[in-house]
Amino acid sequence: MPELLVLIPFTAALLCFILKGVLRSLAALLGASLTFSASALLAADVYQNGAIRISLGGWDAPLGIGLSADGLSVIFLLLTAIVGLMVSIYCVPFFSGLHEQPLARHFWSLWMFLWGSLNSLFLVSDVFNAYVVLELVSISAAALAALSGTAASLRAALRYFLTAMAGSMAFLLGVGFIYAQAGTLDMFLVGSSGGDGPLMAMALGLMTVGLIMKSALFPFHFWLPPAHGEAKAPVSAILSALVMKGSFFLLLRIWFNVFQDSSLTVHAASVLGFLGLFAVIWGSYQAIIQSRLKLIIAYSSIGQMGYLFLLFPLVLTTVDAAWKIEAWTACVFQAVSHGLAKASLFLAAGNLIQASGTDNLRSMRNIAGSLPMTTFTLALAGISLMGLPPSGGFVAKWMLLQSILASGQWWLAAAPILGGLLTAGYIFKILSQAFVPGAEGACCKPVCFVMEKAALVLAIFSILIGFRAEEVIFLLTDRICAANPGGFWP
Amino acid sequence: MNSLLIYSITATSLFTIGLMGLAAHPNLIRKIISLNIMAGGVFLFLISLAYHPDDPGVDPVPQAMVLTGIVVTISATAFALCLARRITEITGSSRLEDKPEDTDS
Numbered sequence: 359m360p361e362l363l364v365l366i367p368f369t370a371a372l373l374c375f376i377l378k379g380v381l382r383s384l385a386a387l388l389g390a391s392l393t394f395s396a397s398a399l400l401a402a403d404v405y406q407n408g409a410i411r412i413s414l415g416g417w418d419a420p421l422g423i424g425l426s427a428d429g430l431s432v433i434f435l436l437l438t439a440i441v442g443l444m445v446s447i448y449c450v451p452f453f454s455g456l457h458e459q460p461l462a463r464h465f466w467s468l469w470m471f472l473w474g475s476l477n478s479l480f481l482v483s484d485v486f487n488a489y490v491v492l493e494l495v496s497i498s499a500a501a502l503a504a505l506s507g508t509a510a511s512l513r514a515a516l517r518y519f520l521t522a523m524a525g526s527m528a529f530l531l532g533v534g535f536i537y538a539q540a541g542t543l544d545m546f547l548v549g550s551s552g553g554d555g556p557l558m559a560m561a562l563g564l565m566t567v568g569l570i571m572k573s574a575l576f577p578f579h580f581w582l583p584p585a586h587g588e589a590k591a592p593v594s595a596i597l598s599a600l601v602m603k604g605s606f607f608l609l610l611r612i613w614f615n616v617f618q619d620s621s622l623t624v625h626a627a628s629v630l631g632f633l634g635l636f637a638v639i640w641g642s643y644q645a646i647i648q649s650r651l652k653l654i655i656a657y658s659s660i661g662q663m664g665y666l667f668l669l670f671p672l673v674l675t676t677v678d679a680a681w682k683i684e685a686w687t688a689c690v691f692q693a694v695s696h697g698l699a700k701a702s703l704f705l706a707a708g709n710l711i712q713a714s715g716t717d718n719l720r721s722m723r724n725i726a727g728s729l730p731m732t733t734f735t736l737a738l739a740g741i742s743l744m745g746l747p748p749s750g751g752f753v754a755k756w757m758l759l760q761s762i763l764a765s766g767q768w769w770l771a772a773a774p775i776l777g778g779l780l781t782a783g784y785i786f787k788i789l790s791q792a793f794v795p796g797a798e799g800a801c802c803k804p805v806c807f808v809m810e811k812a813a814l815v816l817a818i819f820s821i822l823i824g825f826r827a828e829e830v831i832f833l834l835t836d837r838i839c840a841a842n843p844g845g846f847w848p
Numbered sequence: 849m850n851s852l853l854i855y856s857i858t859a860t861s862l863f864t865i866g867l868m869g870l871a872a873h874p875n876l877i878r879k880i881i882s883l884n885i886m887a888g889g890v891f892l893f894l895i896s897l898a899y900h901p902d903d904p905g906v907d908p909v910p911q912a913m914v915l916t917g918i919v920v921t922i923s924a925t926a927f928a929l930c931l932a933r934r935i936t937e938i939t940g941s942s943r944l945e946d947k948p949e950d951t952d953s
Contacts, residue, residue: 486913493920497927504931509938516931517944520879523924524870527886530917531863534894537910 359403360412360425360481362396363435367474374466383450386466390446393473397439401432404837405829411483424544426483429837430690433830434480434607437694440819441599441701442473448705448812449592455712458590461505468505469596472498479604484543485533485565485616488608489526496522496572499601503589514584521571521581525605528568535561536616545616554618562617566626569612572605575630575667576637579660583644586656591708594652598659599701603693606666610690613670627674631770634667638773642780646787650717651707654784655700661777662696662743665689665758668770672761681761687831688757694830695750695820699742702816706735709805709813719791726792731810733792738817740785745778750823855896862889874943876932880925887921 370389374382404410409428416422427435449469453462475494482488496519504515533543539557540548574582586594617623641660648654669689673682709732714722726733745755755774762770823830862885869882891914898910936942 486916490916490920493924497924500931501927504934507934509935512931512935512938513944516876516928516935519924519928519931520870520883523883523928524867524886527863527866527883527890531860531890531893533913534890534897534910537894537913538897543909 359396359400360410360427361414363393363400363477363481364425364474366392366396367470367477371467371470371474374470375463378463382462382466383454386446386470387450389470390443390473393477394439394443397435397477400427401436404429404432405833408837423487424483425478425481426546427481429833429835430607430610431480432837433690433694433833434603435477437603437697438473438476438480438600441595441697441816444812444816445469445592445595445701445705448708448809451806451808452590452592452708461590465502465505465590465593468498468502472502472596472601476600476604480607482608483545485536485545485548485612486543488545488611489530489533492529492572492605492608493523493526495601495604496526499597502593503585503597505593506588506590508588510584511588514581514588518581518585521578525568525571528564528571532561532564532568535564545611548616549618558617559622562612562623563626565612566609566630569605569609570630570633570667573602573609573663574660575663576633576640576660579637579641582660583653583656586659587650587653591652591704591711594656595701595704595708598656598704599697602659602663603697606663606693610669613674614686624675627670630667631671631767634664634670635770635773637661637664637667638777639664639780642777642784645784646780648784649719651710651719651722651788652704652717654719654788655703655707658703658743658781658784659696659700661781662692662700665692665696665754665773665777668758668762668773671767671770672765675767676765681764683835684757684764685761687834688754688761690834691750691757691823691827691830692754695742695754695823698816698820698823699739699749699751702735702739702813702820703743705809705813705816706732706739709809712809713803713805715803719788722791723794724792727795729805729810731814732805733789735810735813735817736785736788736792738814738821740781740789742817742820744781744785745774748824749821751820753824753827852896852899852901856893859889859893859896862886862892865889876935876942876944877929879944880928880932883928884921884925887917891917 366389370385373385377385404427411424411426413422413424452458453465475491475498479491479495482491500515500519503518504512535557536548537543539555540551542548542551571578586597638661641657641664645654645657645661648657666689669685672685710722710725711717713729742749742751745751759771759774866882866886866889870879873879894910894914898907
């Protein structure tokens with residue numbers, strides 16, 4: 359089953375490149391729904407029977423490439439599948455427009471390549487293939503960001519790509535250090551054979567820096583707003599909801615499955631936590647002062663990604679902390695609910711831009727009257743981002759706040775509390791414009807029904823996931839890869 | 849001072865020089881070349897791991913990693929050069945301007 363998750367999107371990518379017109383859309387939709395079903399089946403299998411590991415072609419661990427699926431990978435695979443399916447459905451009408459039609463061929467093949475690469479990233483089981491897959495993700499993501507071909511988007515894409523490449527190089531150097539010390543590349547064997555010498559600390563540092571450059575943590579966020587703001591709406595949704603989560607997933611794998619606990623990691627974890635705290639406040643503040651809709655949402659991604667990094671000081675600064683499980687679940691939950699809500703926001707923003715022909719918030723008047731469903735979508739996704747009950751964002755922030763208070767690191771509580779307020783600030787800034795009556799009759803061009811529905815479904819998912827917290831917590835605690843002798847995981 | 853140490857020091861220096869170039873040079877071609885210098889440093893380090901002074905055999909794993917890494921870097925460089933060429937064609941300048949993008953675009 360795991361190999362199908364890589365095979366189907368890659369085949370669909372090739373088909374989309376060859377076929378034309380309606381056939382291409384059909385191939386893409388077929389690929390998307392097959393990948394979705396395969397992800398769901400794999401998730402059900404892991405949920406019932408525990409983590410799986412397969413060796414491709416029958417070659418065992420030291421020689422062949424293994425794919426492993428445990429609770430953590432399954433959750434990210436499902437997130438990718440849901441967002442991916444909805445974005446694909448959204449893109450069929452989006453790329454049949456007059457301006458977008460010439461881009462369709464490149465979009466579909468690059469997006470299917472990206473989907474396949476993301477799936478293999480979530481299934482990867484050795485550190486070197488993690489590097490290769492990271493590069494695949496970066497190349498296809500940067501190509502997608504450059505899709506519209508304007509000077510601004512090309513510059514943004516190249517800036518993103520250069521940063522991502524530098525991050526990958528740091529990651530690869532870290533892989534070299536691991537191999538020099540541990541003599542193995544398998545993620546689940548490195549911990550037991552490497553110990554915690556200076557080489558391993560160096561490797562952890564290089565890999566972490568490389569990955570936070572790709573996940574746009576506070577000092578390395580400079581590439582994100584132009585790249586996400588200039589891209590086409592569905593591309594921004596993919597970049598923000600999935601690509602950033604890919605590098606964060608790898609960061610979790612590396613910190614919790616690969617390396618062993620040492621005194622250095624405690625300090626590194628505090629630094630990551632503080633950077634996350636700054637990111638929450640700074641990104642949300644920047645989002646409030648922007649005047650372009652897509653830039654608001656892009657800066658909001660920086661803030662929302664910041665929450666995820668609070669996990670490290672919560673789990674790692676105290677040995678055998680009682681709130682470990684709660685903090686761990688809270689952060690993964692936040693990653694998922696942010697992914698769903700942000701994808702929905704970007705798709706809804708795409709609808710608004712198509713209807714009003716502008717990205718400027720001030721010229722979007724009376725959208726509540728002309729596009730009620732899109733306004734509803736914006737509000738629902740906003741509720742999840744702010745963390746109001748009963749949304750997924752509420753469950754995440756509630757558990758996060760509880761574990762922060764239990765751990766006594768009260769200064770971290772500024773992130774969920776202040777961050778929630780600032781988030782409300784920019785969501786209401788968008789929504790307040792929705793109810794201003796438009797003076798001129800410039801609004802609005804019609805928006806395809808399917809495009810409005812796809813965004814709405816994602817927003818509803820981001821609320822509903824709050825009701826299915828039990829299953830997610832079960833996957834994250836009882837279905838975590840059994841074979842992890844190393845790592846900080848208890 | 850064994851040979852592994854010499855290789856590691858050279859490799860990390862190359863990596864650092866490349867990183868500095870990537871951050872400091874405004875010109876796109878220079879940035880891409882700096883990236884390749886970084887990659888060269890990493891590959892030198894990886895390939896130096898294949899040699900063990902007390903073992904006559906050579907470890908094939910680092911060599912396989914370097915081969916794969918070179919292929920990845922070549923494609924990434926080609927892609928970056930394409931983007932850079934397109935930027936020069938459209939704007940006439942070969943820089944990533946650091947001032948914020950035009951709000952009226």
